[in-house]
Amino acid sequence: MNSTINKFGYPATLIREYDNWVVLLRPAQVTLGSLIVAAKSVETDFGDLPAEHFSELKIVTADISRVLGALINHAKLNWLMLMMVDPHVHFHLIPRYDGKRDYDGLSLPDTAWPGPPNLGDAVALSEEQISKLGRWLGAEFES
Template sequence: MALRLDPGTVIAVESLWTLSVNRNQNLIGKTMLVANRPVESVTALTPYEWTDLHRQITRLTTAVGSLFTPDQFNHAFLMNADAQVHLHVVPRYRSRRVWRGHTFTDPHFGELYGKEQQVLDAPELALLADQIRERLA
């Protein structure tokens, strides 16, 4: 596995994926699933890896859900700082949660991700959709 995880953050090492808590717990229960083999593109995952990823996401969200009862989850392959394929599993909360004396709030619950928007008008959006559609494999 190319992504280096602090051993104290590892929840489980499975055959294809490692489950880990994120060091940044601004949203309590924030976790990651990291591919165990070196792979830098989500599209390079094998069908078996995709199937097992679904199983691992289900296990992880069930566990975090039973601990903190999030109102929803976000799932994102961000890979901005490390190209190794890893999926962020981010619980989202309408109200505060307290764990071991720490209070966690989700001040951006329900807000659109990425405030730095550049919105195109309807004809431009349609043209962009057409161009992408023409290049679909």
């Protein structure tokens, strides 16, 4: 895995692995269900990814929309491709909703709704929270 994937806690944060992509739990949750969707490549420019990454991304995005729709009941999904600090191709995926969502004692409001997400309001998860939340999300990918 590339250094960007490792920085976001792989393998502890791994929710789902595809041939060309990984879906990771974002260790700092902006809203409940915040993810990192990262290309398993050394490319640092989105346009430089091989074609198979793009065709598989359709499957990845559909799976994520289904899973987060079922578990988070989001109003929108914000796909942010920032890549300013972490160079490899990846998205910060932020589910957006009015109000808050709760899971296993964790309550996360969307503090910036309906404006752009406020990444500075992210809540850092403990290892136990990462494990529980990751298993919960991962189980829905398998169903």
